[in-house]
Amino acid sequence: MFLEGRSIDEVVAATGRALSTVVRYLEDCIDMHEISEVTTWVGAETVQRVRAAKDKMGDTMLRPIFDHLNEEIPYDHIRIALAGIRNEPPPTAAADEEMDHDDTTSTT
Numbered sequence: 001m002f003l004e005g006r007s008i009d010e011v012v013a014a015t016g017r018a019l020s021t022v023v024r025y026l027e028d029c030i031d032m033h034e035i036s037e038v039t040t041w042v043g044a045e046t047v048q049r050v051r052a053a054k055d056k057m058g059d060t061m062l063r064p065i066f067d068h069l070n071e072e073i074p075y076d077h078i079r080i081a082l083a084g085i086r087n088e089p090p091p092t093a094a095a096d097e098e099m100d101h102d103d104t105t106s107t108t
Contacts (some may be wrong), residue, residue: 016029041080042077050077
């Protein structure tokens with residue numbers, strides 16, 4: 001159902017399962033199919049905020065990220081965002097070189 005683009009609420013209604021169970025199913029689906037684009041289930045802003053918190057905290061533990069985000073994003077959404085982030089391809093060497101080049105060419 002998730003691969004068909006159904007929302008979490010639609011899957012809850014269709015299966016009669018608890019929200020927490022459906023979120024676990026979604027996490028498993030994201031991992032199994034190596035899905036990195038999870039904005040179907042959580043907004044792009046949520047993914048960006050979770051990624052920034054994860055990068056700043058250097059951690060993928062839920063509680064520190066939840067606290068860093070001022071408790072504004074539910075744990076389930078953090079879980080889903082982190083699952084997608086785990087499946088993102090690593091930065092390429094070209095992107096790294098671009099960033100290095102930007103650092104050396106900027107003057108302040």
